[in-house]
Amino acid sequence: xxxxxxxxxxxxxxxxxxxxxxxxxxxxxxxxxxxxxxxxxxxxxxxxxxxxxxxxxxxxxxxxxxxxxxxxxxxxxxxxxxxxxxxxxxxxxxxxxxxxxxxxxxxxxxxxxxxxxxxxxxxxxxxxxxxxxxxxxxxxxxxxxxxxxxxxxxxxxxxxxxxxxxxxxxxxxxxxxxxxxxxxxxxxxxxxxxxxxxxxxxxxxxxxxxxxxxxxxxxxxxxxxxxxxxxxxxxxxxxxxxxxxxxxxxxxxxxxxxxxxxxxxxxxxxxxxxxxxxxxxxxxxxxxxxxxxxxxxxxxxxxxxxxxxxxxxxxxxxxxxxxxxxxxxxxxxxxxxxxxxxxxxxxxxxxxxxxxxxxxxxxxxxxxxxxxxxxxxx
Numbered sequence: 001x002x003x004x005x006x007x008x009x010x011x012x013x014x015x016x017x018x019x020x021x022x023x024x025x026x027x028x029x030x031x032x033x034x035x036x037x038x039x040x041x042x043x044x045x046x047x048x049x050x051x052x053x054x055x056x057x058x059x060x061x062x063x064x065x066x067x068x069x070x071x072x073x074x075x076x077x078x079x080x081x082x083x084x085x086x087x088x089x090x091x092x093x094x095x096x097x098x099x100x101x102x103x104x105x106x107x108x109x110x111x112x113x114x115x116x117x118x119x120x121x122x123x124x125x126x127x128x129x130x131x132x133x134x135x136x137x138x139x140x141x142x143x144x145x146x147x148x149x150x151x152x153x154x155x156x157x158x159x160x161x162x163x164x165x166x167x168x169x170x171x172x173x174x175x176x177x178x179x180x181x182x183x184x185x186x187x188x189x190x191x192x193x194x195x196x197x198x199x200x201x202x203x204x205x206x207x208x209x210x211x212x213x214x215x216x217x218x219x220x221x222x223x224x225x226x227x228x229x230x231x232x233x234x235x236x237x238x239x240x241x242x243x244x245x246x247x248x249x250x251x252x253x254x255x256x257x258x259x260x261x262x263x264x265x266x267x268x269x270x271x272x273x274x275x276x277x278x279x280x281x282x283x284x285x286x287x288x289x290x291x292x293x294x295x296x297x298x299x300x301x302x303x304x305x306x307x308x309x310x311x312x313x314x315x316x317x318x319x320x321x322x323x324x325x326x327x328x329x330x331x332x333x334x335x336x337x338x339x340x341x342x343x344x345x346x347x348x349x350x351x352x353x354x355x356x357x358x359x360x361x362x363x364x365x366x367x368x369x370x371x372x373x374x375x376x377x378x
Contacts, residue, residue: 001342002029014086017162018114019053026056027332036061038378039351052329054347061351061378068376070096084112089119099185109183110173118189130157137195146215161194224274235286240299250298
């Protein structure tokens, strides 16, 4: 089920954005085979059987340092549509499954490369993590308070700037191969993707509507009508009443002075307006404000933690979360009118599907037994 049903993808096990990209494509119906280095979890990544990013995938364990293990992988490549990895530049080539080798075995293969710095450039071979990558693209500098940059979890770099651009690249290349009959390499760098995410702010700067000082712009807490406010119970609500009609509704529902409406975009009154917002929103609990605002056009929402989000009526109505083996987690997204996505299968343990995958991909029982006897199936 799902729009990617029938697409066969090999994911070389990594951490962060690679596995998440594989999750997105598995959720959309692709058959994703994760090649583990061993049948035991490593110390960096969580055990595959407990990892949401492993759901809906199949796991095989191969010794890629052996000639037989490498040849087994390359035979799988011959039947695949996509292979992707997240190694530093040159590592896959050194191990024997770089793009040139894979494209020789399968001229239509789409080869994805997921890294922080990319395959080229002076930092390409340096270590780094999400926060480092978005530090070079203006994204990190724009997020936080006036006095402090705040790490935006690893959502902006790893997943938005990394995983999603890798998925877009892979899907675009799969469309292109239908016309050309030729595969190609996707160089997905988190620096490139997170820079792309900042596109709107270059436009706003050109229009004089954005500067490089945090908490002095429209979307970074610089205006009173776009930000978070503490409530009486120590929780918070979000306010995003940018348009005049929405701001007017906010003021009226909250019972604040209506002369604020005409001065919404008057910087001389922002201090007064913000102080009133702070005082007003502390007068009720978060849920009391939600009861007043939810369903209106005032653009106010309660800020929920990820456990509370599962229970929100809107998320329940849309099926935003699914219960898989007693654990709630985000459902596949987006939703499709015809080729609906199935409920993801439980994640497999490392190497749990090795024999079944090899058999399904064309290896006979005798060949599989020989690989196992030789220690290739780790």
